[in-house]
Amino acid sequence: EENKDACGGATLDQVKDQLKQMVLQQKQQALLDEHVRTMGQRMTIEVSASWAKEQSVLARDNVVDKARSSGKPSLVDFGSTGCRPCDMLAPILDTLKEKYAGKLNVVFVHVGQEQILASRYGIQSIPTQFFYDKDGKEVFRHTGFWPQVEIEKKLAEMGVTQ
Numbered sequence: 001e002e003n004k005d006a007c008g009g010a011t012l013d014q015v016k017d018q019l020k021q022m023v024l025q026q027k028q029q030a031l032l033d034e035h036v037r038t039m040g041q042r043m044t045i046e047v048s049a050s051w052a053k054e055q056s057v058l059a060r061d062n063v064v065d066k067a068r069s070s071g072k073p074s075l076v077d078f079g080s081t082g083c084r085p086c087d088m089l090a091p092i093l094d095t096l097k098e099k100y101a102g103k104l105n106v107v108f109v110h111v112g113q114e115q116i117l118a119s120r121y122g123i124q125s126i127p128t129q130f131f132y133d134k135d136g137k138e139v140f141r142h143t144g145f146w147p148q149v150e151i152e153k154k155l156a157e158m159g160v161t162q
Contacts, residue, residue: 059120062114063107064076064109064130068136073134073159074106074131074136075093075096075130076132077093077107079111080126081110085127085144085145092148100155100160103160104155111126127143127144128141128142129141139158
């Protein structure tokens, strides 16, 4: 009765079967996750060297890794269309791409279209901007909208000039 509001006004008797099923599913998922996570501790896992090499090449065949390995500093923005802060940032990125042409890679990654890449970079909120030096090393990360003047201050700190 004391948590009735959390269940839309339903009583425990009305929701206990659904709650029981939900808790059972959560426990099953936790056991499965633990089983997969510890599999390598229980058995030897062999991976073909040629397969691993092929997968490594495929994993790096994307706009972010290409920008990072170009020898130029890079600004990478993970975002989406229809996200208000992302949409506000889009014209700023276009301006920066033009203003620093030849000196800075400016890359936009649409997280809805590049879900694996977004996951690889740990994107949990958008927009998220990554700043990389000319060697491809991450030097700064920012989440949320950021005005052009602040982005350019960070670029200047990195030695990126017009």
